Amino acid sequence: MNSTTRLATRWLGAFAAGALLMANAGAQNAAPAKGATQPGALQHNERSLAGVLSQAALVLPAAATGGAVFVGKWADAPTTKARVPVVVFLHGSSGLRLKAIADWQQWLASIGVASVAPDSFALTDRATYSSPVDKDFYEKLHALRGSEISAALAGVKQAAWADTTRLVLAGTSEGAVAVARYTGKEFAARMIFSWSCEDNYFVESPKNAIDLDRPVLNIMSTVDPYFSQTNTWLGNAAAKGHCGDALKDHKRATIVLIPGAPHTLMTLPVARSVTAAFLQELTRR
Secondary structure: OOOOOOOEEEEOOOOOHHHHHHHHHOHHHOOOOOOEEEOOEOOOOHHHHHHHHHOOEEEEOHHHHOOOOEEEEHHHOOOOOOOEEEEEEEOOOOHHHOHHHHHHHHHHHHOOOEEEEOOHHHOOOEOEEEOOOOHHHHHHHHHHHHHHHHHHHHHHHHOOOEEEEEEEEEEEOHHHHHHHHOOOOOOOEEEEEOOOOOOOOOOOOOOOOOOOOOOEEEEEEOOOOOOOOOOOOOOOOOOOOOOOOOOOOOOOEEEEEEOOOOOOOOOOHHHHHHHHHHHHHHHOO
């Protein structure tokens, strides 16, 4: 993989896409399931935005600390020795409690990359949901998540351990929508996990704002329970379940489809291998 890679869709293992689409074509016309919302706030206030950063999960590699890897909260960051590449990672709807996120951040540190995962649930009365719900709710949620990028970025820019020329914006599922929509130019690349960049039940419209001249990585399960055709209430019979259409004119994009993978897939060996290659090419001095 290199910086001049043309759009590449990597099919890992045997996957009969046509058969899957045929099997689910009728299901897309079925009445959708009905989710539910737990009422609460969908807009950060000054206090919660501060908490988004202070409560963020931070992992610093040994190169940054000059000693052991640091694992903790942003507010407890140690004195550091060097600047390193940084991934700003937006978690999904489950928040930071998923063990997979902690494992992934520590794995990033093992390859010399720092990571900070803002805590969306610093908004203590934050609304929650089980899909599918009204698109108006989702759009307010996506705006909330987008505001967290700016809060995290403001902190990272001031961090003594952050090489601001090598920043990567990443996210999974709910968090990945905000990553795909982000319009700023501060990040050298993006990584979009478990979001297809397509029109479906989760958005009024995709509103992708991915830079055409900067690397982007999209990793999806072929049977993602929310954004592939296996979801009978996906809301788009023509959806492909990945960002291929959104990135068709992008010359520095890589799309990886993993057969049979779960929705949370960042820690799978294949996902790690591809992510490592992507980051190593990007962060190489």
